[in-house]
Amino acid sequence: MPEIYDDLDAHLGVAPDIAQASIPMGMLLAWCANMHLLSSELVQAQERLILRLRFEDALGSELLIACGGTLSRDLFNDDGQRFLDAYYPRYMQAFRSVFGEDCYGLTDNWANYRRLAPILTRAYLGEPQRPRSSVVNGVLDRLARWWKR
16 A cells, blocks of 8 residues: 555656645545544544535645645555555546546646535435335335334
8 A cells, every 4th residue: 555645746747836736636535524534633634624624714735734735545444545545546536527638727726626515425424315215105104004013
């Protein structure tokens, strides 16, 4: 398993500046914070910033900078590490599928985060289950009532 998933240096060659380079990793870090995938050490060390982030008063890029600009394995708990070990190699492809090839030209804001978050959530939790049809629900309800007699 990699000790470092990514860092700002890898993005500075294609991004116009450090602020834009931090957007992809910052949005991922914000999503991980919202999904409770961060390590307890990071949550404790950056408690105020993470709380501000959860209230959308701070951005994931701010948390990334506070972490030294590196997405390292130790920033995440066991669930986060398992997810990122499997998913991070495909992350930038997913990021580009949402924001296009000029993904470093977008605005770092919560509106753009909300465009990306469902993609990450589906990758983490899987596709949502479809609700059963009303006919199936009706049959199951009748069976349940009959069974309880």
